[in-house]
Amino acid sequence: MINQVENRNVNHEPDAGVLHAPPPPVKKKKKAQPPKLPPKVEVIAFPPGRFHPTGGATVKELTETPCEEPKVGYGTTGFKDPAVRKLESDIAFMTRLLDGDFDRLEAAFTGWAPADGILSMQDILWAADSTDCAQSGLRDVARLIKNDPRLFNIINADGNIGITRTEIQACRKLLEDELRVKTAGLSAGPAPQVSGTTPAAAGSTAQPIVPSVLPGLDGAIENLGSTINSVQQQMSELTNQLTGDAKADAKIQGQITQLNTKLQMLLNLQASLLTMMSNVAKLWSETSMNAVRNMK
Amino acid sequence: MSPITLAQQVGFTEQDAQRIADAGCDLLNGGQLEAAADVFKGLLAINPRDAFVHTAYGMVLQEQGDEAAAVREFDSALEEDPKMPVALLNRGILRLKRGNVAGLDDLKAVTPLKTTVGERAREIVKAFAQR
Numbered sequence: 001m002i003n004q005v006e007n008r009n010v011n012h013e014p015d016a017g018v019l020h021a022p023p024p025p026v027k028k029k030k031k032a033q034p035p036k037l038p039p040k041v042e043v044i045a046f047p048p049g050r051f052h053p054t055g056g057a058t059v060k061e062l063t064e065t066p067c068e069e070p071k072v073g074y075g076t077t078g079f080k081d082p083a084v085r086k087l088e089s090d091i092a093f094m095t096r097l098l099d100g101d102f103d104r105l106e107a108a109f110t111g112w113a114p115a116d117g118i119l120s121m122q123d124i125l126w127a128a129d130s131t132d133c134a135q136s137g138l139r140d141v142a143r144l145i146k147n148d149p150r151l152f153n154i155i156n157a158d159g160n161i162g163i164t165r166t167e168i169q170a171c172r173k174l175l176e177d178e179l180r181v182k183t184a185g186l187s188a189g190p191a192p193q194v195s196g197t198t199p200a201a202a203g204s205t206a207q208p209i210v211p212s213v214l215p216g217l218d219g220a221i222e223n224l225g226s227t228i229n230s231v232q233q234q235m236s237e238l239t240n241q242l243t244g245d246a247k248a249d250a251k252i253q254g255q256i257t258q259l260n261t262k263l264q265m266l267l268n269l270q271a272s273l274l275t276m277m278s279n280v281a282k283l284w285s286e287t288s289m290n291a292v293r294n295m296k
Numbered sequence: 297m298s299p300i301t302l303a304q305q306v307g308f309t310e311q312d313a314q315r316i317a318d319a320g321c322d323l324l325n326g327g328q329l330e331a332a333a334d335v336f337k338g339l340l341a342i343n344p345r346d347a348f349v350h351t352a353y354g355m356v357l358q359e360q361g362d363e364a365a366a367v368r369e370f371d372s373a374l375e376e377d378p379k380m381p382v383a384l385l386n387r388g389i390l391r392l393k394r395g396n397v398a399g400l401d402d403l404k405a406v407t408p409l410k411t412t413v414g415e416r417a418r419e420i421v422k423a424f425a426q427r
Contacts, residue, residue: 056358056386059325061413062351063318078301078345079310274305 087179090144094172097137098165121152141168150174224270231263303343313339317349324356332356347377354386363390381406381413389420400424 127133127142141163145151151171155163238256242249303313320335336353339346354369370387373380384402391399406417 056355056389057382057413057416059321059352059355061411062348062355062382063321064411078343079303079313080307082309082311085307085309 081182084179084182087175087182091172091175091179093140093144094168094175097141098168098172121146121156124152124155145171224266224273228263228266228270231259231266235259235263301343301345302341306342308342313343313346313349317352320349320352324352324359329356329360333360344372345376347373347380347383350376351380351383351386354383358386358390363393366390379405381409381411385413385417388417392420392424 124142124145127138128146130139130142133139133142145155151174154170154174155167157167235256238252238259241252302308316335316339320332320339323329323332323335333353333356336349336356339349340353343349350369350373354366354373357363357366357369367387367390370383370390373383374387377383384406388399388402388406391397391402393399400421403417403421406414407421408414409417
């Protein structure tokens with residue numbers, strides 16, 4: 001019994017209401033600088049059920065909300081401007097015409113004499129819809145001119161019936177200039193090709209095409225472009241050194257031939273690289289479309 | 297001088313891209329996020345300057361829970377088109393969720409729009425102001 005009482009009295013916790021001795025005074029320390037904490041990040045909870053689960057827009061909103069992106073053509077959105085594609089196709093058409101089909105076309109014009117003796121817009125409109133003109137290629141030219149009054153002015157400027165080679169060349173130049181303006185501001189434009197030559201071989205100042213994707217190929221094409229430029233420069237310097245003296249010129253001519261072979265090789269390589277990039281794009285496009293089809 | 301894109305090189309027009317992007321949006325809508333991501337990544341390889349596709353890809357990433365990457369895509373979209381409404385809305389929300397009050401500026405830029413996107417932005421801005 002006594003033991004129990006003693007045990008009860010041996011209480012390690014202080015009894016309530018009993019005063020205890022105050023703790024020993026603590027030496028005042030120098031006021032510590034509060035540690036610099038990162039700014040408090042406040043996480044904002046969005047009320048559940050009020051918004052889309054991601055908290056963002058829905059796909060419907062994405063596709064239906066009008067975009068304010070400026071659509072000013074080539075180089076702005078990064079896509080090929082359909083107007084540029086048409087210009088390229090028209091230029092290619094005129095080039096084909098000048099290279100091969102022009103004689104046939106000229107013959108067609110010669111045999112086709114409007115009553116008033118002047119190639120009027122009416123005549124062009126007639127030719128554009130005429131099946132008689134389809135075979136000669138006249139209909140295609142007429143359609144092109146019909147849709148572009150500037151071309152009509154060039155063709156009609158001399159008041160003569162028919163279209164001359166010079167007029168077609170003038171039309172092509174006009175379109176090429178327009179293409180150059182439309183593609184200005186890009187590191188490399190799709191320079192219109194003169195038939196049978198490459199832009200580089202034709203002495204054009206077109207830069208190598210540098211796509212912003214496929215970084216490995218980017219560099220390769222860029223290097224190739226500068227090598228091509230350097231070879232062309234060497235060839236040009238050598239050509240200037242030709243004196244007319246057959247003996248001395250023979251050596252220079254040999255060097256020019258060698259450089260020309262090298263140039264052709266480089267141009268072929270450049271074309272292969274560009275084809276490779278096109279193929280990658282096509283392959284990707286086909287693959288993704290197949291994936292979409294399979295899922296459907 | 298801006299570099300030429302593969303789309304310009306191979307003659308890929310906006311209409312061509314739109315058809316593929318629509319398929320990507322259908323996949324996203326159907327919850328097939330991986331497939332949708334593949335489509336959008338491919339489109340961005342062809343044209344890295346397409347604000348719409350950056351936004352759509354950002355939405356896929358957001359659905360996948362990769363919010364930091366989603367914000368980067370919305371940043372890219374807004375670099376190309378600073379007024380892209382959905383990119384502004386989503387980036388604004390993600391920024392606010394992370395405690396970045398710059399998100400409010402994104403949302404405020406969309407509030408004048410008379411669309412559901414504008415309406416949602418107004419609601420959030422209002423809710424934020426009442427806190």
